[in-house]
Amino acid sequence: MGRFKESLRRLGTDFSRRVLRRPPPEVGQSALADMRRFVPAGVRPLILDVGANTGQSVKRFRRAFPASIIHSFEPSQRIFDQLKTKLTEYDDAFAWNCALGASVGKQTFLENVHSDMSSFLELSQTGWGKIVKESTVEVTTVDQFLADHQLGRVDILKSDTQGYDFEVIKGAEQTMRRNGVGLLYFEFIFSEMYKNLPRFDEVFRHLTDRNFLLVSIYEMRHQNNVASWADALFVNREYAKNAGPRAVK
Numbered sequence: 445m446g447r448f449k450e451s452l453r454r455l456g457t458d459f460s461r462r463v464l465r466r467p468p469p470e471v472g473q474s475a476l477a478d479m480r481r482f483v484p485a486g487v488r489p490l491i492l493d494v495g496a497n498t499g500q501s502v503k504r505f506r507r508a509f510p511a512s513i514i515h516s517f518e519p520s521q522r523i524f525d526q527l528k529t530k531l532t533e534y535d536d537a538f539a540w541n542c543a544l545g546a547s548v549g550k551q552t553f554l555e556n557v558h559s560d561m562s563s564f565l566e567l568s569q570t571g572w573g574k575i576v577k578e579s580t581v582e583v584t585t586v587d588q589f590l591a592d593h594q595l596g597r598v599d600i601l602k603s604d605t606q607g608y609d610f611e612v613i614k615g616a617e618q619t620m621r622r623n624g625v626g627l628l629y630f631e632f633i634f635s636e637m638y639k640n641l642p643r644f645d646e647v648f649r650h651l652t653d654r655n656f657l658l659v660s661i662y663e664m665r666h667q668n669n670v671a672s673w674a675d676a677l678f679v680n681r682e683y684a685k686n687a688g689p690r691a692v693k
């Protein structure tokens with residue numbers, strides 16, 4: 445959604461400002477700074493940017509991790525064309541015209557008049573916009589994508605898929621079971637923005653059962669005076685142990 449993309453923009457600006465400070469910011473103030481605490485120095489981090497839209501997050505990730513390799517996924521053909529053009533500015537940044545989910549196949553994608561509200565899920569009470577197109581799109585999984593491209597691990601798995609993030613997480617089951625996902629950064633929706641959204645406790649338990657720890661929750665937004673959505677960062681226990689002594693500078 446637009447506010448999540450704006451949040452990423454602010455995170456990038458916030459990160460650029462904070463890296464010039466001493467001492468480093470406390471944990472929980474900047475998601476990008478917190479990611480840098482865990483990604484080992486000297487590593488070229490592999491980032492999966494799921495639900496990339498037009499590529500708003502790529503610039504922020506590349507600023508924080510200049511040597512990163514980024515794979516961005518966007519199922520809408522119209523938005524993908526914009527993403528692909530944007531990524532020509534960057535080396536080792538790749539665009540894929542497909543979705544990631546819990547299983548490989550095809551699924552109906554509901555394209556909203558606001559592209560950052562498009563989802564596989566139907567709008568509900570607190571959602572906005574309207575569906576202007578229904579498209580059948582290809583869906584793969586994190587596990588399958590890594591196998592197809594002979595990639596052994598993911599340093600950062602970022603998901604912004606409008607309520608579909610838990611399905612993306614489920615599709616990384618085998619990779620997570622072998623501690624192959626280092627950091628997981630995703631948007632969680634608390635409100636009734638879409639139909640059939642998972643509960644936070646369900647997602648939290650799923651991740652803790654797979655060796656993840658919650659780092660922090662960022663940018664809590666509200667609708668009608670109650671929590672509506674926020675961004676969450678989790679780290680794999682083994683990844684946290686093996687992280688180098690990198691400091692946020």
